[in-house]
Amino acid sequence: MTQATTQGIQVAGIYVRDQDEALAFYTERVGFQVHTDVRNGDYRWLTVRHPDQPDFQLGLFRPGPPLHDEATTQTLQQMVAKGAMPPLVLQVDDCRAACERMRTHGVEFTQEPTERYGTVDAGFRDPSGNGWKVIQARR
Template identity: 40%
Template sequence: MIKGVGLVCVMVFDQDVAYDFYVNKLGMKVGFDAPMEGGGRWLLVHAPAQPEVPIMLAVPGPPVMDEERAVKVRELVSLGMMGPGALATDDCWATYRELSAKGVEFTEEPSERFYGIDAGFRDPFGNHWRLTQTKV
């Protein structure tokens, strides 16, 4: 039986840039940051209130995948075709203003939806995220 989400994987091109964006701009906390056996780096971040749902910031390429697949993944990410999901907030407009002031590039301002208030933004690599305030 599935009891929940254990890990979300987001493809990034540079883990130092990803660290700066996800930790310093979005306010994520680092859960794990260490070299991987065989090369690479394990970099896990999480929302401060949700440490049980880590986000792995992984670079496409060896040892995660071969270079041919990595080229295709990087292309899809840069085109904004890789949408990892939505990040939750209690106040979409306030979070939008806060993140915009930190340099986060929004593709859509917050707007009313049937499920709440929602906005779109991308990370420095092109990953498309939603910022969502759900109706109670």
């Protein structure tokens, strides 16, 4: 008899230029919470989570050793700085209210809340250039 297994995504990561800066942005401005912050030499495993999603973590990782050589590290850093990475999506109940709350904490929006496709969405970038869409859940 085979035993059933459970699978799922636990951590999805983004590249950031400075982990301390990213940590402050995501916890102080966006409203996430620290999940894990451990170091192994120069490597730092840093994850945050949305307070309503305790089983999912967003990794805030710096390109570089031990995962990347110098050329790859530089390329990734340039791509992040130019906003070339795919946008992330934050689903909220009320896009305008969520954006106003984040704005009061210093988040600068690249796109104000806009009605389209039967919902409301907005956009912002983190300090490393990662793009985010804030999308209101359809009722």
